[in-house]
Amino acid sequence: MKMPAPLAALALAFAASGCGLSPMYAGGGSGAVAQGLAGIEVPAIEGKAGWLVRNALVDQMGAGGASAKRYRLDVRLDDKLEGLGLLSDDTIGRERRTLRARYQLVDLASGAIVLDATAGSDAGIDVVSSEYATIAAENTALENLAKDVANRIVTRLALQVRNPQALTGK
Template identity: 70%
Template sequence: MLKRAALLALAVCVPLSACGLQPMYAGGSNSTVAQGLAAIDVPAIPGRDGWLVRNALKDRLHVARAGQDSVAPAYRLDVRLDDALEGLGVLNDDTISRERRILRSRYQLIDLATGEILLDATAGSDAGVDVVSSEYATIAAEQTALENLAKDVAERMATRIALTLRERERGAAQ
């Protein structure tokens, strides 16, 4: 039975190795993608939502902190955010019982050497928030939703940026 399972696993792995998939961060922190991500300057983004997204991006992109070994920026990431809160559930007495928080981002990755826009894209996410009788609890839920949305949007942006840098590397290698 164990031998059969090992053969089955091997049979599945052989076709996968020929499909062209390869790790994005092959080479660890020395890979071209990882070095490209570390060389992105993320200027300040206005507002609390901007502060949250910028910090999440810096964490995700592994941007060097002040006082540590710094990498000269090769790219700049310009980000514009749209944060909206809309009522969803309305009760008979016209009070809102559920809200939807929406965070959308329009961003551009710019090559500082050439001024070329390498990526012009959008990312977004939304979350539902229950409106309860305690105003404090509702405000806390809205803020928590914003924090989670900021992380999600930053993750989506970083993934798309990494894909762009990998494609650029492949184009330069050919």
């Protein structure tokens, strides 16, 4: 016997509510995760990639707000651009841009490192006959990689601030 769709949806809702899952950003901007992320200071990061990553981090975390800062996020980047494919005339036909970040979340009160992790992403770039087009593609790849790496960092930080005991070690 087949269960009617509304009844099946209701049964699924009850089953999901008992599994212990809860929304990460419950409470919106006043929720625990949003407030925890806003309490993280993001100092300047060296280089063009650093500028892009820092701006993406501040945008995603709301770290530009006036809330009291409890933590500092130190980020070091490694940006590499390497040629991959050689064409018959010994020119490069494809490049790979890799952006890796090592980041540490530092408790401002004690100076203790509460999180030490890495994040990274890479992109392939076609090298074309127009040097301008290739440079534009490299810059676009860097902008996209910066957003992706920042998103990975913010996701990890959100998981950490969601569980305050994970940050304090209690």
